Amino acid sequence: MEEKKKNNSKKAGIILGLFAAFAATIMIVSNMNIVIDENKDVATWHQVAFIDHLTPLGENDPDGDDSGWAATFCLDYAETPATCLASNATNGTEYSSWTNVSGYIDTDDTDKDLKSEDPFYFVVRCRFNDSVKSGSDFIGSRCRCHLNVTGDETISAVGQRGDITGVTGGGIVSHNDTDDDYIWINFYWDDNSDGYRITDDGTLTWNVTISAKY
Numbered sequence: 001m002e003e004k005k006k007n008n009s010k011k012a013g014i015i016l017g018l019f020a021a022f023a024a025t026i027m028i029v030s031n032m033n034i035v036i037d038e039n040k041d042v043a044t045w046h047q048v049a050f051i052d053h054l055t056p057l058g059e060n061d062p063d064g065d066d067s068g069w070a071a072t073f074c075l076d077y078a079e080t081p082a083t084c085l086a087s088n089a090t091n092g093t094e095y096s097s098w099t100n101v102s103g104y105i106d107t108d109d110t111d112k113d114l115k116s117e118d119p120f121y122f123v124v125r126c127r128f129n130d131s132v133k134s135g136s137d138f139i140g141s142r143c144r145c146h147l148n149v150t151g152d153e154t155i156s157a158v159g160q161r162g163d164i165t166g167v168t169g170g171g172i173v174s175h176n177d178t179d180d181d182y183i184w185i186n187f188y189w190d191d192n193s194d195g196y197r198i199t200d201d202g203t204l205t206w207n208v209t210i211s212a213k214y
Contacts, residue, residue, distance in 0.1 A: 043142065043213045048128075052207040065181065067132070067212050070125040071095065071106040075188065077119035077195030081172060082165060085123065085186035088175035095125070116202065119195025121169070121188045122147060122155070124208050128162075128183050131214040138176050138183035139163075142213035145171070145187040152202040153191075157209075160187040167192040 048067040075084065079100055096104040096111070103114045114120075124145050132142040140163030149155040162171035162185040175184040189196070198204055 045144070045211045045213050047209060048212050049210040050207065051210070065129055067128040067182075067210065068126065069208065069210055070127055070184075071104060072122075072124050072206070072208065073101050073104040074114060074120035074196075075123050076100040076102075077121060079121075081121055081123075081169075081186075081188045081190070085172040085188060086174055088184055095123075114198045114204070116200045117197050119197050121190055122149065122196060122206070123189075124187045124210075125174075126185050126187065126210055128185065128212055130181060132183065132212050136178045138178070140171060140173055140176075140183070140185065143171065143183070143185055144211045144213070145185075146209040146211075147187075147189055147206065148208075149196075149204060149206045151204040152198045153196045153204060155189060155206075158189060160189065162187070 049069050051069045051072075073095055075081065084100070095101050096106070102111065102118070102120065104111045124147060126143070126145055128138070128143045130138075132139055141161055143162030144159055146157045146159040147155050148157055158168060160169050160171050162173065162183075164170050165172070167190065169187070169189040172186045172188065173183065174186050175182075
């Protein structure tokens with residue numbers, strides 16, 4: 001009987017020893033991670049532009065070589081954003097000439113009229129410079145746009161990222177070439193129902209905040 005107790009004590013000692021060694025391993029790994037995180041240069045979000053409906057900046061050149069806003073428009077709700085907005089309509093072939101676009105605003109072409117009760121997606125077209133690159137690659141997750149809308153429709157600071165799409169919209173990359181200075185992204189907003197719309201003699205007021213992570 002005494003021998004069994006000794007054996008059991010040895011087993012318990014071995015198990016406790018293994019547990020202690022395992023716990024020590026976890027602590028060592030955790031400490032290593034903490035040290036690595038403390039010494040890592042962590043990217044943070046920076047606001048690069050705030051735009052309201054009275055201050056358009058231009059389609060092809062937001063502001064020199066900066067990240068910024070190119071245009072805002074309404075895309076017909078019958079379209080498929082993932083397909084339609086993947087077109088890189090710049091340099092003379094702007095979205096303003098498309099028959100499925102209305103309410104287009106930039107310095108080159110402004111159309112503030114919307115057909116009443118005609119459903120649409122809100123779209124904000126943005127350009128981001130190489131501050132959102134990792135090595136030679138542009139990173140869509142480092143690009144973000146928030147939209148506020150009041151009036152006949154309400155959107156409260158709903159943000160979309162440049163690499164995610166879902167039921168409320170997303171970011172569609174229209175041009176991404178590692179040899180270029182910019183990545184172009186069309187952010188869109190979807191009410192996940194029957195589209196946004198303006199009523200007869202109604203109004204919509206909007207502003208956007210564009211951010212980059214670097």
